[in-house]
Amino acid sequence: MTEVRLDPYQGRYARRARGMTASEIRALFAVATRPEIVSLAGGMPYTAALDRDAVADVTTAVLRDSGPVALQYGGGQGVAALRERLVDVMAAEHLEVAPDDLVVTNGGQQALDLLSRLFCNPGDIVLAEGPAYVGALGAFSSYQGHVIHVDMDAHGLIPEALDETMAALQHAGRTAKFLYTVPNHQNPAGVSLSRARRDALIERAERYDLLLIEDNPYGLLDFKGEQLPCLHTMAPERVVYLGTLSKIFSPGIRIGWAVAPAPIRAKLTLLKETADLSQSNLTQYVAERWLATQPWLEQVEEFRELYRERCDAMLDELSRHLSDICTWSVPTGGFFVWLRLPDGMDSKQLLPSALQARVAYVPGRAFYADGSGDSEMRLSFCFPPSEQIREGVRRLARVIRDQAALRAAMYDATAQQERTP
């Protein structure tokens, strides 16, 4: 049975003590943006693929037709016309909701922050996949939520692992505020929750009276354009659904949203007003016009093709150079591959050598609140072109193989014979 450790160093300072600190991650990204470095670290969509003339036309039309309103304060729930268009976006994933069911937020991150603010009192337990999106962990920790991870495999979150965690919690007389999950092309693990597991998870949400937060930034970026049913569709009253335009249009406009049962939605709207009064009316109107007048689904298909090709390049190069000593996830969409190093090798300790070899990644520890992830790392294929990705993986492979050889030399008397120069 999983042991639930309620560490005294929980909450606000947990990641500082055990994972990677926010400043460490910032420092990493600062180095990773240097031109000589191939960055497999950031999760930035390839915005250069957007038709910027079309965005300019849309913006000009918005200012011409609705200038004074687009440049004015807005309401806490978000522009009604945009919410209607966001309903269309969700319909593309077979999710049927009404415009009034959602609250527009400053990107998906703000929805996570407001939900944490609403639900997390200091010491409250929050469940999340292990590994989990670093921004979500940051939001939960910021309100001193105590994150307990639930194991995943190639088919996503393992229902039996959730059973063990819930039993351990019950044993400790505790409950969980919610379970946070990214069912489609998870960040960082690069896996999706299978159909059978979706049923199993919903069954458990009912059984354990557990609220689910379903974060779905990558659902439309399945390489085959396939979709499994959203958890929200399966149990609307048990699930808060989070969407965003960051990966299918632009993160620079900061448009995310939350679909939630009425009482939660009302509270989120009030919290949104307290947090920043309202979302930018200008970017809301631009997003509305983009979705209403532009072939946005074609743009999504273009992104999908682009990322599929880059993912193939990464997987191919990984197979060529690391298949004997590493394992990794095989994404069917999204932005990320999750790589496991040879036993005992530490991805955070390896980072300086990687940066020296001009390649960057995010060490696995950043994605756990409990200090796990030493031997794992996240590789992004979303931003650099395929040839750069291949070069980056080759550089990384050399660093890993060198390190493996060094370790072998240090720890194994017979290492010299096994080394391949």
Place this chain on the structure above:
Amino acid sequence: MTEVRLDPYQGRYARRARGMTASEIRALFAVATRPEIVSLAGGMPYTAALDRDAVADVTTAVLRDSGPVALQYGGGQGVAALRERLVDVMAAEHLEVAPDDLVVTNGGQQALDLLSRLFCNPGDIVLAEGPAYVGALGAFSSYQGHVIHVDMDAHGLIPEALDETMAALQHAGRTAKFLYTVPNHQNPAGVSLSRARRDALIERAERYDLLLIEDNPYGLLDFKGEQLPCLHTMAPERVVYLGTLSKIFSPGIRIGWAVAPAPIRAKLTLLKETADLSQSNLTQYVAERWLATQPWLEQVEEFRELYRERCDAMLDELSRHLSDICTWSVPTGGFFVWLRLPDGMDSKQLLPSALQARVAYVPGRAFYADGSGDSEMRLSFCFPPSEQIREGVRRLARVIRDQAALRAAMYDATAQQERTP
């Protein structure tokens, strides 16, 4: 001596119990936007005065020159080029800071929210002028800060009232986390802190080791274009300065900022990243280009003239119809007049009659955390044209005079003789 009451109903639920709830204020604004109503309620700048073609040109240029970056994620502190331009904005108020001294936020409200998050633990005491900006009170209450008001008069916050509060706090063994103040053309009181009082306030900040939060949305909107020194200029290490482009350009782009001593600034940047990753790069680049290429100070002068004329209309009409029974502040800039009703008349109870007479305002209670403000109200002159403002004041005057007459009839046997139809 001021009695410091540490009410058990402090913090999160205080405003619900004693002031106006957020939902009540929302309901008011919903009614106030009906076309037949003259709204003196909202604090919306007159964005129709902006040159929207110029905004469209600026946006087109941004997308042409920096499209992929403007549509991308940004950093937590904000776009460096924008921060350089914001330094120019502050220089127009004789405030000298460096671009690295500031953090860009989602409007000024987010700065208030993040500062509350940084400083307020449940039950912590926060000082604010009485009355104070409703959004600031909301932010402090949201983190269960306990607001104690410090009295104002026509020259702004009264230093001796602060002395009394600090003595009472000391007597109770308590300290205050900070003092929140809007020194220029305060929202809602419509008064400015005099030069002598600025010196006195800074002297007290030193004496009491008190951090000041100086919120300055209206500083450049002095009707004569005059400026008193910013508190931040007088004591940079004691003051967190908040600025915004909402009143001098557009609230729809949601660009605010905080200037803070280095340790606070670093924490605000991290909190900003947790809250929503980053500000919209698109609106940051638009704001940067607006400030860099457009005659933005001329636009500010145009706003200033517009608001001065509207303020004059409001003051003139108030003098014509209410000078015998009401008193009000005489603004030298900004958006607001603060009106005091005849003794015993309640502005919240009066609101339904006012709405029936097709005029809206915000009852004074919304601007106090402690249940004060019954006989006060905020009148905005920023949005409706002068003729509408005059009509609105005439409608309001009729409602107030009717109410005064009714009260006289009810409470005074001689009332019948004094009534003027």
